[in-house]
Amino acid sequence: MLALIEPLHGYAVMHKxxxxxxxxxxxxxxxxxxVFDTLVAAGLIVMVKEENRRKSYKLTMxxxxxxxxxxxxxxxxxxxxLSATNRL
Amino acid sequence: MEKTKITKFRWFWPWxxxxxxxxxxxxxxxxxxxxxxxxxxxxKFLVAEPRDYVYRTDYQTxxxxxxxxxxxxxxxxxxxxxxxxxxxxxxxxxxxQGETFEIFTDIESKIAKYKRILTYLGSFYLISIVAxxxxxxxxxxxxxxGVIQVIIIFILLLFTYAIIRLVIRIRQLRKL
Numbered sequence: 214m215l216a217l218i219e220p221l222h223g224y225a226v227m228h229k230x231x232x233x234x235x236x237x238x239x240x241x242x243x244x245x246x247x248v249f250d251t252l253v254a255a256g257l258i259v260m261v262k263e264e265n266r267r268k269s270y271k272l273t274m275x276x277x278x279x280x281x282x283x284x285x286x287x288x289x290x291x292x293x294x295l296s297a298t299n300r301l
Numbered sequence: 302m303e304k305t306k307i308t309k310f311r312w313f314w315p316w317x318x319x320x321x322x323x324x325x326x327x328x329x330x331x332x333x334x335x336x337x338x339x340x341x342x343x344x345k346f347l348v349a350e351p352r353d354y355v356y357r358t359d360y361q362t363x364x365x366x367x368x369x370x371x372x373x374x375x376x377x378x379x380x381x382x383x384x385x386x387x388x389x390x391x392x393x394x395x396x397x398q399g400e401t402f403e404i405f406t407d408i409e410s411k412i413a414k415y416k417r418i419l420t421y422l423g424s425f426y427l428i429s430i431v432a433x434x435x436x437x438x439x440x441x442x443x444x445x446x447g448v449i450q451v452i453i454i455f456i457l458l459l460f461t462y463a464i465i466r467l468v469i470r471i472r473q474l475r476k477l
Contacts, residue, residue: 223370223373223374223377224374224377224378227377227378239401239406240406241378241401241403241404241405241406241410242374242375242377242378242380242404243357243359243375243404243405243410243414244404244405244406244407244410245374246371246374247410247413248410265373266369266370266372266373267370267373267374267377268370
């Protein structure tokens with residue numbers, strides 16, 4: 214979802230996910246096709262452009278809110294996780 | 302040089318997608334490259350130099366426009382589209398280092414794949430039940446009723462088996 218802060222089409226999303234995660238997360242086309250469907254149905258992303266058989270999507274307001282909540286949650290977990298492992 | 306083709310007849314159940322992919326990969330290593338698939342289960346191969354290909358299948362039914370987007374996405378990710386057989390979509394990619402070979406990169410989307418074929422089989426299942434049930438209830442047999450009944454019941458049994466095996470496969474994946 215972070216990848217869709219700016220409008221992107223499928224392949225660009227795969228590329229960006231790999232880049233942001235520094236190669237630790239890869240999304241296959243089959244998985245991504247389903248993710249687009251699910252996120253559109255949940256109203257978290259919206260199709261903004263269709264060009265050369267490639268659809269571009271972008272986060273909606275609701276999508277941005279959900280993303281921020283998710284990031285906050287992950288941040289808390291990472292912080293707690295780091296301080297716990299420091300004591301190991 | 303004339304391009305030679307061979308055709309093979311082989312049956313795979315819908316939960317044997319990985320067995321099927323493996324078989325296609327072995328065929329390519331022997332120099333038989335899948336060129337098309339036809340109902341009920343004919344596989345056409347082009348005879349050429351052996352190559353290392355990775356084959357992947359998906360179960361999808363969609364409208365024409367969605368299909369274009371779907372196929373473009375796979376093509377952008379480096380997958381060559383071979384064709385479809387009923388709802389099965391066939392893709393391949395050359396096995397090179399550093400490439401991603403999974404079209405489904407999490408368990409949920411893999412399960413969703415089996416759920417799609419389950420829904421598809423399920424709708425046929427309902428139609429078959431109606432086809433057998435309505436004449437029984439209304440007592441209006443159509444011609445060849447006995448034969449049709451036997452055929453439909455046989456199909457229903459096959460479907461029941463397929464559906465049970467698919468549910469088992471989904472459960473296995475959930476445990477991973």
